[in-house]
Amino acid sequence: MKQNNDAFKSGFISIIGRPNVGKSTFLNHVVGQKIAIMSDKPQTTRNKVQGVVTSEESQLIFIDTPGIHKPKHKLGDFMVKTARNTLKEVDVIMFMVNADEPIGRGDRFVIDMLENTETPVFLVINKIDLVHPDDLFKIITTYTSEYNFAEIVPISAINGNNVERLMETLTKYLPEGPKYYPDDQVTDHPERFIISELIREKVLHLTREEIPHSVAVVIEKIDREDSRNMVNVMATIIVDRDSQKGIVIGKKGALLKEIGTKARYDIEMLLGSKVFLELWVKVQKDWRNKPGQLKEFGFREDEY
Ligand SMILES: Nc1nc2c(ncn2[C@@H]2O[C@H](COP(=O)(O)OP(=O)(O)OP(=O)(O)O)[C@@H](O)[C@H]2O)c(=O)[nH]1
Numbered sequence: 001m002k003q004n005n006d007a008f009k010s011g012f013i014s015i016i017g018r019p020n021v022g023k024s025t026f027l028n029h030v031v032g033q034k035i036a037i038m039s040d041k042p043q044t045t046r047n048k049v050q051g052v053v054t055s056e057e058s059q060l061i062f063i064d065t066p067g068i069h070k071p072k073h074k075l076g077d078f079m080v081k082t083a084r085n086t087l088k089e090v091d092v093i094m095f096m097v098n099a100d101e102p103i104g105r106g107d108r109f110v111i112d113m114l115e116n117t118e119t120p121v122f123l124v125i126n127k128i129d130l131v132h133p134d135d136l137f138k139i140i141t142t143y144t145s146e147y148n149f150a151e152i153v154p155i156s157a158i159n160g161n162n163v164e165r166l167m168e169t170l171t172k173y174l175p176e177g178p179k180y181y182p183d184d185q186v187t188d189h190p191e192r193f194i195i196s197e198l199i200r201e202k203v204l205h206l207t208r209e210e211i212p213h214s215v216a217v218v219i220e221k222i223d224r225e226d227s228r229n230m231v232n233v234m235a236t237i238i239v240d241r242d243s244q245k246g247i248v249i250g251k252k253g254a255l256l257k258e259i260g261t262k263a264r265y266d267i268e269m270l271l272g273s274k275v276f277l278e279l280w281v282k283v284q285k286d287w288r289n290k291p292g293q294l295k296e297f298g299f300r301e302d303e304y
Pocket residue numbers: 018019020021022023024025026037038039040041042043044045066067068126127128129130155156157158159
């Protein structure tokens with residue numbers, strides 16, 4: 001009987017790794033559009049963001065799990081539970097590490113989590129542009145002595161080096177399956193969530209160390225005016241303390257204005273229309289430890 005070698009392959013790939021290893025950079029590279037938040041501050045990715053890469057032969061659906069770390073408060077517990085549940089449901093796990101940093105407690109925490117999974121785990125060593133090729137062997141030996149990885153792939157997500165090979169290898173591990181998403185769809189997240197992440201990213205970039213990653217952005221409304229190809233967005237930036245409110249607003253509102261201008265530009269690119277963005281800043285003390293508020297800010301409990 002004739003074998004069908006051309007069968008369409010599809011499946012789910014979970015990206016895990018400690019904060020800042022480059023998960024969002026990788027996703028944005030393969031998806032070719034800015035969908036996951038990128039920042040040089042750790043733990044900026046808090047919800048699952050799926051990137052979908054479709055070709056003639058395959059569809060790879062990436063799940064960007066929150067930066068894994070030891071839980072310190074309720075939000076942390078949620079994040080770890082999400083990651084753990086995700087691991088059981090996917091076809092491949094991509095454990096991403098930073099070539100430029102020694103293996104640390106964060107990596108061992110992830111390795112412990114992988115201990116009882118039957119899903120194949122790829123060791124993806126990112127940021128190889130930052131190390132000498134001779135050091136790569138040492139890095140590989142260190143990690144492989146801790147876990148039996150299905151594949152080891154060094155990449156540089158920032159310039160795309162070896163990413164193509166990684167995609168090919170991932171595809172080999174996927175089962176035959178349907179096209180879950182239409183060709184042109186790169187993410188199944190509602191625009192609302194992406195817009196809030198774009199605004200949050202600007203707050204984090206422009207405030208540097210003063211504002212912790214606990215800042216949240218709630219989209220109050222999105223109104224389309226089709227006749228003018230215009231979208232009105234109203235959003236509130238939620239901070240923990242009064243002092244942070246002052247920082248985000250800045251002198252005579254200068255910083256908030258800059259956050260708004262930069263976020264508006266990105267939202268316009270995303271939606272393909274003119275955007276009027278109205279931003280508010282609100283203090284809500286200790287919101288991270290209140291489950292009701294976590295839900296309000298978009299952390300759905302059924303996902304955890
Ligand atoms: N030199 C170099 N830098 C990289 C590479 N990939 C990512 N980075 C940088 O590493 C930093 C963190 O990247 P992100 O993509 O935000 O990391 P992340 O893992 O998604 O972070 P969390 O959202 O905190 O989990 C950013 O400053 C990136 O520009 C790479 O291949 N080479």
